[in-house]
Amino acid sequence: MRLLAGLAHEECRQRLADRGILLQTGPFIVEVRSDLDGFTGLLQQFYGQFPMVEPPAIADFHVQLLSPPGIRRWWRPQVRFLLDGQSPFQPFQLSHAFPLFEWGLNWSIAMQAQQYLMLHSAAVERAGKVLLLPAWPGCGKSTLCAALVSRGWRLFSDEFGLVRADDGQLVPMPRPIPLKNKSIDVIRDFSPDMEFGPEFHGTRKGTVAHLRTPDASAAQLHIPAPPGWLVFPRYRAGASLRLKPIDKPQAFLKLVNNSFNYQLLGLQGFQTVTRLVRNCECSILSYSDLDEAVDTLTQLADA
Secondary structure, three states: OOEHHHOOHHHHHHHHHHOOEEEEEOOEEEEEEEOOHHHHHHHHHHHOOOEEEOOOOOOOEEEEEEOOOHHHHOOOOEEEEEEOOEOOOOOEEHHHHHHHHHHHHHHHHHHHOOOEEEEEEEEEEEOOEEEEEEOOOOOOHHHHHHHHHHOOOEEEEOOEEEEEOOOOOEEOOOOOEEEEOHHHHHHHHHOOOOOEOOOEEEEOOEEEEEEOOOHHHHHOOOOOEOEEEEEEEEEOOOOOOEEEEOOHHHHHHHHHOOEOOHHHHOHHHHHHHHHHHHOOEEEEEEEOOHHHHHHHHHHHHHO
8 A cells, every 4th residue: 555655755745736635544544635735744744654545535534725705815924624515613824734724633532433332532452452541631641642652652543542442443534733832842851863854833732742653653554453442541740750550430431531422422431331341450640850751651561
């Protein structure tokens, strides 16, 4: 299967503008179209190691990034995100096209991929099992995920834990890891070899920079794995590291509160979360030192 990096830049730009490109991102096929000159290079930088799919494959999501008509094409230029021809968001400034693509795709998955139990969680794999890190913004989830991936864990996802209802396995969806504000410099210092994209200043989430998915994680995007550990992380400045086991009912309630679609799935959601909690070691992690946190979780997996 041909990788996106195999397209010359000009060919990629032309295909995006004309008929679009079908990209395999984990279990989903995304059709991407764009008439933005600067978007092509960023898409190839962050998705170059991902396979392209050719027709008659059917896309799960039809995404477009387009310049708006009229004066906004030239004066304070903007970009629109379209899903299936509809624009669910207000336009962003043109320089934020790539963050808009990533956020828009996350929104599309959260709204439509109801065949999975969707957890708001980072997910990484080691020794054949997945560590889930469910957390809402501000808890250090993305920073901890990036640090683990830089130390050899396989990236499943920074944003979604996708759980299959039939067998309880986690489905990988590796994509760029977005880091925000202070986390950018934290990971630059922690792992200087990780590949960053440009910094986008003044977005709706502050300054954002993306980490490129490791090639090894992208190459295994079709390989699911069972859950092994459920750890609820919490960054606390100056705190001593503490990994505290919690009982299964408490883990169940916390996991439900970190799900995008538990209530929509009804009985199936209840059964899926129940099985997930039963099959995992469940803990709360408080930390301030990233090296300590990574070492502790790696020892937990290797044990």
